[in-house]
Amino acid sequence: MSVHPISATLSTTALALRRAGCVFAEDEALLLHEAAASPDELSALVERRVAGLPLEHVLGWAEFRGRRFAVDTGVFVPRRRTEFLVAQAAALAPRRAVVVDLCCGSGALGVALADASDTAELHACDVEPAAVRCARRNVGDLGEVYEGDLFDPLPGRLRGRVDVLLANVPYVPTADVELLPAEARVHEPRVALDGGGDGLDVMRRVAAVAPEWLAPGGSLLVEAGERQRDTAVEVLRAAGLTPRVLVSEELYATVLVGTALRIT
Structure with missing residues (x-):
């Protein structure tokens, strides 16, 4: 994760997600930070999530039975x-x-x-x-x-x-x-x-x-x-x-x- 400083941006991201109605805002914020390679990429990911895209489509993967599977935009997310x-x-x-x-x-x-x-x-x-x-x-x-x-x-x-x-x-x-x-x-x-x-x-x-x-x-x-x-x-x-x-x-x-x- 190359976005710094993590503590300040993480709390800011969680707040934005919470305001957008994300129930698990803190957990999602951490995943988005881990996925982002730069501050600009983080902003883009957060913007997509706040706009209502499923977290899995934003990240490009979903966890299922302990393994990460690619999930592209427009594809059903495994529950x-x-x-x-x-x-x-x-x-x-x-x-x-x-x-x-x-x-x-x-x-x-x-x-x-x-x-x-x-x-x-x-x-x-x-x-x-x-x-x-x-x-x-x-x-x-x-x-x-x-x-x-x-x-x-x-x-x-x-x-x-x-x-x-x-x-x-x-x-x-x-x-x-x-x-x-x-x-x-x-x-x-x-x-x-x-x-x-x-x-x-x-x-x-x-x-x-x-x-x-x-x-x-x-x-x-x-x-x-x-x-x-x-x-x-x-x-x-x-x-x-x-x-x-x-x-x-x-x-x-x-x-x-x-x-x-x-x-x-």
Whole structure:
């Protein structure tokens, strides 16, 4: 960190952030100071944050499961609560698992799962070109990233072979999108937030096709809101998957797991 003197400028930065409504102003100020290579760069970073850009877009990265992932402007920011989904996926993943990360955004979920499990193949895809570019930087040599709608761009050789299918689908009901904080509503792609009338439209599309791609005993994992979980369970059951609901009170996270039948 090359901005000096740190004590005076840090307190000034924290004050500016607090006035802009940043709840964790002191913590954010420290991160911005660490990121800035000069006083002019610090001013530019603070100006962007005060203008309402998500901190992760200002910094260019987000922390997820103890690792920093590149997050470009306009790309969905991975939420801390989604760490619970990855933890559950890691517990389910067999040795040498084939993993698919649908609606991958930055690619953080798939990479974090690969870090936590014995992953043989990692495939990720997103419909947003900006997300695909960002995910390719994060995934690197760990796997392949494709651009397209849900399963459409995946190679056909994956059909019936996927052990873990992560689908961080949007699940905010359309009518509630305008109630989201401006950081999400204005600066993240709507396609990553809007889940349709009851919030489960994309989940229905994924669940309906997932059995074609899952290996015997493979699992689909998605998030949902607490009020949506009963409907989400029925969606998974209707698709021929065996549903389970997992909840983290600490992270306010609800994860639905739909498991394909094993061949006996």
